[in-house]
Amino acid sequence: MDFFLEQLGNGLSKGSIFALIAVGYTMVYGVIRLINFAHGEFVMVAAFAGYFCLGALPPSAMPMQGYWALGASMALATACAVLTAGVLAVAVERAAYRPIRKAGRIAALLTAIGVSLFLQNFGIQVVGASDRAFMQERQLPRRVSALSLYKPGDIPPADIYVLHEWPDAATDLEIAFRAGEAIKPEDLADLQSQGVHMVFSLCPMTDGLKRWIIISALAACCLFLHCLVRYTAFGRSMRAVSYDIEGAQFMGVNVNRVISLTFFIGAAIGGLGGVLLALFYNTLDPLMGLIPGLKAFIAAVLGGIGSVPGALLGGLLLGVVEDLVVAYGHFELGSTKFNLTTYRDAVAYTVLITILLLRPQGILGRERAQKL
Amino acid sequence: MDFAVHHVTYVCILLMLTGGLSLIHGRTGLLSIGHAGFWAVGAYTAGFVINRLAPDLLAADATAGSRLLSVAAFAAAVVCAMLAASLCGLLVGVPCLRLRGDYLAIATLGFSEIIRVVIVNAESLGGAAGMRVPAVVCVGDTRRFVFAGIAAAGAAFSLLMVRNLLSSTHGRALISIREDEVASQLLGVNVTRYKVVSFVFGAALAGLAGAVYAAYMGYLAPREFGFMKSVELLLMVVLGGIGSLTGTVLATVALYIIPEALRFAEWSVPVWSLTDAGWRRGSVELAELWMVVYAIILIVMMLLRPQGLLGSWEISRLWKKPNQRPDATG
Amino acid sequence: MLRVDSLSVNYGAIRALKDVSLRVAPGEIVALIGANGAGKSTLLKSISGIIPVRSGNIVFQGENITGWPSHRIVKVGIVQVPEGRRIFANLTVEENLLLGGVALRDRRLLKTTLEEAYDLFPRLRERRAQSGGTLSGGEQQMLSLARGLIARPRLLLLDEPSLGLAPKLVEQIFQRIADLRAQGLTILLVEQNAAAALKIADRAYVLETGATTINGPAADLLNSPAVKTAYLGV
Secondary structure (H helix, E strand, O other), X not given: OHHHHHHHHHHHHHHHHHHHHHHHHXXXXXXXXXXXXXXXXXXXXXXXXXXXXXXXXXXXXXXXXXXXXXXXXXXXXXXXXXXHHXXXXXXXXXXXXXHHOOOOHHHHHHHHHHHHHHHXXXXXXXXXXXXXXXXXXXXXXXXXXXHHHOOOOOOOOOOOEXXXXXXHHHHHOOOOOOOOOEEOHHHHHHHHHOOXXXXXXXXXXXXXXXXXXXXXXXXXXXHHHHHHHHHOHHHHHHHHHHHOHHHXXXXXXXXXXXHHHHHHHHHHHHHHHHHHHHXXXXXXXXXXXXXXXXXXXXXXXHHOOOOHHHHHHHHHHHHHHHHHHHHHOEEEEOOEEEEOHHHHHHHHHHHHXXXXXXXXXXXXXXXXXXXX | OHHHHHHHHHHHHHXXXXXXXXXXXXXXXXXXXXXXXXXXXXXXXXXXXXXXXXXXOOOOOOXXXXXXXXXXXXXXXXXXXXXXXHHHHHHHHHHHOOOOHHHHHHXXXXXXXXXXXXXXXXXXXXXXXXEEOOOOOOOXXXXXXXXXXXXXXXXXXXXXXXXXXXXXXXXXXXXXXXXXXXXXXXXXXXXXXHHHHHHHHHHHHHHHHHHHHHHHHOEEOHHHHOHHHHHHHHHHHHHHOOXXXXXXXXXXXXXXXXXXXXXXXXXXXXXXXXXXXXXXXXXXXXXXXXXXXXXXXXXXXXXXXXXXXXXXXXXXXXXXXXXXXXXXXX | OEEEEEEEEEEOOEEEEEEEEEEEOOOOEEEEEXXXXXXXXXXHHHHOOOOOOOEEEEEEOOEEOOOOOHHHHHHHOEEEEOOOOOOOXXXXXXXXXXXXXXXXXXXXXXXXXXXXXXXXXXXXXXXXXXXXHHOOHHHHHHHXXXXXXXXXXXXXXXXXXXXXXXXXXXXXXXXXXXXHHHOOOEEEEEEOOHHHHHHHOOEEEEEEOOEEEEEEEHHHHHHOHHHHHHHHOO
């Protein structure tokens, strides 16, 4: 049961990230019927903006101490990421998508693929292809590396100790810890007495904390989007444009502005997803947007593309299904052994094809008559 | 010289792929961004068949009989590869072709990714490490020439088949589907059947390309058949001119040669890069920037000329007078 | 109030309007009649800035509005009630009305005009929380008209307001239009139902294959033999 809950938590936090990214796909598709292939790259650019902001304004540069400093620094980095993604999306829409809006869906999709390729490869040129750790030790308030360096009793005091990386050699230890897990101070001495050589840090972010951050970010975004779409003039205009662009023009809706804002908001929320993605896996590179982007798109299709609640639901569902397949995917049927644990990436695509064939409008989507 | 022969072979393999894709995309308006999936199916089927039938027929002391057998094994591999790929085309085509343009694109992408994941996980296909394919047909100095010939014949066959298919009644039906699907349905064109036929045929040509590739390279790696490959193939078709086979051929050759030529030229350009310590000036070879240039070409092309460089112009118009083109009743 | 000077509009290669000129004076109802495909809706859409103009000028209250985006045109006071009503089925009745007032910056003003609209069409108040798609045809036409009025137009463009309505409802709609004019609104009316349109209009234009052929006081057109045979079915 614990294992199940653990997997569920993991799946939910990954699913939340998918959901945040999926919102951008679904909003843009809703208003202009474009599969914005470059959305995953907006997410990537946002993560890098957050990373460099965190590097420029580390917690040590904050006027506060400890957790507060880390929180303030993270908040600034997130704001920077969100704004960068939004501005980039508006610029891309303006420069590449608006001129071809009437040229047809295939031309639009190809342009989007072009933008995606451009951002990936431009990113590789600018920041290099290798991956980086999002939270680096220099950004952490205090750290203890290599426990064995300290004499028993000399370990610096901290609120919480997190196991950074679990060395392979230590798997047979009695005290079973996983990387990213919090360790109580009293257990540290115990580990040390067993002669463990491992890297600890006083990173204040356990995986559990990350999970809570991610899930509450999703909840906040849900509330924000709900209010935005339901109760604001912009939300009304957006729904009107998605139903009938020309009809909205008759009403005096500034369609171009609605589309720009839709891109901005979708990408900004995706940018938040990008920071959380980098935080969750503690890694980022110029191609990091591709796979999560595709999966988020699948989540959007699963939930019903064009529907914001659908994207949120689809994201969570996809995250959980993927994780459970990996966790419970090895079983025996008769005498044949099945092992699906390495098929993680195929799960999403299978879900996609199944949903496209059985219910192309998705779980919450409405069927739309083809306009002649 | 040897290098040139390799490039010719590779371009011919690409032509089989883009020819088939041109049929699928250029003439029916269907967007497939999973064409490398069919290619992978062909290549791995051929690799598997050759491994089974001709593990080491061409050892140093090979007899004339075993040489003949290895040719037969290659032929069998080609047939199996084409069958397997068209079967996949049918499998994807029949259910997915009811989907509209951009959804179909995503479905084909999903399919090709599933293929790749399956290959990576299948031990009998070498998994992520890749699969060795024993030499067939011939070994030694003449080998590369023989394979250049085989690839050229394959490319010629593919392009001719695609061209004939396009100028037949079938071709006109396909064009009518691209122009207006609903109207052609009303005119009695069996839209689904034509779509499926062109899809299966395009897949079969990809299978042929896969078989030649497998036998020629002698080694298959799953990452070769990824999403990027599909996008590259699609770009060749799109840049050349949607619906123009001449354009597809030119774009395939050009988009293959340009990066190779850049690599050869070794031009370096100054670039700025962003490190943890801030901006830093450096330089990079132009060949490494190719993908950036490539993406820019695609975007600019879509903005300025969404129908592709040549549009639907064909080289045959140079020697055909307009009034000799087949009329609607023919 | 509105002056259209030798306007030409193309649909791809097809010339949809050729050198069309038209005047609307303040307080008038001007009817635009003509067969299907004569270019009536095209003319209204180009006035509203939805279809780009090829040549010619559109001048509203002394300001040249040719080529302006549609949202600016709504802001200066030209509002169109489009053909086929174009109700947003995914919005409630009230949201549809509020959307009509998207050009109004003043929220208090929007609130009062909304109340006015409900007073004018009490039926809509009853159904304010209902989805726009669930209304009957007549109610949808009411909603479409009310939505057009929310933006406080100076010139109202009505495109086929009677289309698809039962005769009794048609009468009601035309009564409403006459009432609106009595309150001082200027109206440019496009109608298939030429007889009904000419009865309430002051002046009228006949549009044939993209060009104006006949124009004059509505009463004259009503009695003109050419118009009678072609459009009144007499």
